[in-house]
Every structure is written in C-alpha cells, then in structure tokens.
Amino acid sequence: MATSTVEDYVKCILLEEQVQTTELVSMGQIAVALSVAPGTVTSMVKTLADSGLASYEPYSGVRLTSAGRQLALHVLRRHRLVELFLVQVMGIDWSEVHAEAELLEHSVSDLLINRMDEMLGNPQVDPHGDPIPTSQGKVNQPKVTSLLRCPIGVELCVVRVADQHPDFLQLVEREGLKPGSRLEVESRSEAADTVLLIRAERVQFSLGFRAASKIMVNS
Amino acid sequence: MATSTVEDYVKCILLEEQVQTTELVSMGQIAVALSVAPGTVTSMVKTLADSGLASYEPYSGVRLTSAGRQLALHVLRRHRLVELFLVQVMGIDWSEVHAEAELLEHSVSDLLINRMDEMLGNPQVDPHGDPIPTSQGKVNQPKVTSLLRCPIGVELCVVRVADQHPDFLQLVEREGLKPGSRLEVESRSEAADTVLLIRAERVQFSLGFRAASKIMVNS
C-alpha cells in the first residue's frame, strides 16, 4: 500500500503536469511544491519509478505511469470530495478546507468517500471549482481561460479559483468572485499590471495580473 | 508534534490502565494490543519517557505522565467523536466505525472535531457506550459491571459494549444487546460457561462467560 508520502508525490506530479505544457515534471518544481530539498525529490522519484508509479529520466524529469495517474486521481478525488463535504455538511469556511483535506485525503476509506459522494449528490466540482474525479478515475476538464486571456467586454462566469491560499480565497469571497459569479473584463493594462473588472451590479474592481491568472472563467 | 505512532502508544497505555487494577502497564500487553514485537515496545516506551509522556520502569512497566494522559485523552476524544459522527451523520454501521476511526483519529483537526461535537449535541458516549472525553480532557467513567458480575434477577440496562470486533458487534446488534437495551440475568453456570439472559420481551438468550464479560450494565 502506498504511504501518504507517496500519495503526496504522485498527486503533486499530476497537478504539475496539468498546469504546464511540457510532458515531464522537473525535480525543482516538485521540491518547491512539497517544500522538501531537491535531493529528497530525486530519491523519492526513483522509488516511485521502482514501484511502477512513474517513469524517471535523469536530469530531465518525471512522468506518471498509468498506475501512478490512477493513484493520483484517487487521492485527488478524496481531497476534493472531502473539501466539498467540509463546506456543505460541516459548514467550514471554504478558505480553510484545503488544509484539512490535505490531511484527511490520506485516511478516508473508500466506503466513507463514496458515502460522502452520495450525500453530496455525486457532485462534479469542489468548492473552488476543481473537477472531482469519478471512482473510476475519470475527470472532465472543462474548457476555461483565466481573466488574463479571456475576451474583453463579454459577460463571463467564474468557474474555478486556482489558488488554495486562505488569504486569497477570502479576498475572492469578499469581492464576489467565487465560482458561479458573473462578471466582465473591462480592460487590461500590461504596464499597470492590472485587470479592470465589472461585476453584475456594475461595480468596478481591479486585480493584478498574477491574481487575475488564478480566476478561471468559462470560454 | 506527536507522530501518529506516539498517539497510538499513549492511547493504548491509557486503555490498558483502565482495564486493569495495577498501576503499571506491561510491555507484553502493549505488544499484543498493537501487534508489534516486544522489543519494539521497549524502545518506543523509552522514547515516550524521553519526551515526557510516560514514566518507564525497566522490567516493571510504564505509566502515563499527566502530559501523556492529556494527549491520550485527546486522541480518545477524537476517536469516539468520529465513531459517533460516522454512525449518526454518515449512516455507517456501528460494527465498522471503529476501524475507520482508528485512521481518522490522527488526522482530524480540533476545528473539525469541535464542529462534530456541536453537530452531535455534545454527546456523552460513543456508539459502543464508551465515554467521550471533553476538550479539556475530562471523562466521567460511570459505574458499571459486566454481565459476569451483576446481580441476578434484577432488570438492568446495557450501557456499554467493551469489544470492537465487527463480528461481535454484529451479534450484539442481532441479539438486541446494544447500549440502551434492557435485560435481566436469569442464571450463571460456571461449569457450562454460560450466562442465561432474559430480554424485555421475555426471550431467553445465553452467552459464554467471555462474551458476557464484554457487556457492561448499570450498577
């Protein structure tokens, strides 16, 4: 059985694969994401490779095998269902559930996860809009763009917030940018590093490019 | 921070202290309870002693310090609240919740545990009748006797089932011996190793001494 550290590594590799265009995930990326030393990643990645969860190319990077992807998707399913459960059933603030789920994703049984799934009505996405893999490990990644790339002057719907930091999530909530919110990009200024938004009630609001890239809208 | 292994050891020592009359818990008891080799217990108990959670007397046994007891009670509180939550809220069978709780007790945060406690109405006991320690680490151990020692011919109420094995719990449920059930001991036979019971509806039923010692009634 995979240790919870192994689960963390495969999940991390899956998530890094998803946010980049290249095939291989670098050791450095993983080291930063998991806050461990680079050498630690190299050695752990080798053991992932030994157990058939990843294929490792020295000095180039690592890629999940289908077994590794399967495991990672199961962990992700647990993580996201737990998050939604904590918000919907336990009434915990959406900015705090990520940290809780990070722990619980390793110790929740299949029985319990499927009970949660049922109770929540087989939801498609978690509170941040991230898609929940099915128990068979299928995910549908809806087509989205960020506020950095979406068309200007068109009404859009926020579908996902791609950052789990409580501070950011609290701002998102305060400013009415949670998934489901409707808004429009009025303009962008590369020089000023700002994206000017108009929300449903015609209120203006601006975000820096970095923040804007974390708000995903339908496209 | 205490590892989950350390939590398991202090919880185990607390539980063993409770089921015996003597002060010190032996290495052998712990080894059996946790299914580890005797030598492993000796070395772990030394590290518990080093971190101030227990006091260790070579060849005699181990005893929790107040810090150790405090930690153990917190773990026990988490375990028992999780069990009750799983039964009451998640609808999981009471014979299965022990195993689930054994995992979750190490990864549920204080925030979540207190939310559960609230949601369940600050319950006093878990589904097996075991008392739930408060967040301050207080437990009230109600006076109980087992069906082996209780008076004969008096109506009694089951308050606790002191065995977590699913098979036993399922039998208890089938035979209507869950906490809250009313019954009477009609007779005991040392030779036959049986305790003859009469339940509310005047149905007779018998248990072996071993099993009878696991059913606790008010006294």
Added chain:
DNA sequence: TATGAAAGTTTGAACAATCAAAATTATAGA
C-alpha cells in the same frame, strides 16, 4: 534455595523519509 520458563531488554539490521553539502550535468550567453 536453586532453577527454568516467561517476560523483558539489547543488539544489529532494515526501510522510509528527510537534510546539507559536495559533485555532476545541462544550458544560456559571451
């Protein structure tokens, strides 16, 4: 009182996960 079985301890080894620091490789820019 002596002794042998049961209980406990020690020893040496293993594995998982980690680090710091030295060594190696890759690569972008001169």
Added chain:
DNA sequence: TCTATAATTTTGATTGTTCAAACTTTCATA
C-alpha cells in the same frame, strides 16, 4: 565554442519505526 550559473544527482548522515534473535531479569515452584 567555452564557461558560469542553475539544476540535478550523489553522498553520508539522521530520525522514526520496526524486526529477529541473542541475552538478561524476574519469579514461581520444585
């Protein structure tokens, strides 16, 4: 093409948890 820098890998060590097997202590009883 060469080289300095960044990224990666290796090395050697540490911590936590575990085991089997050798050894020691305890204690009941012959």
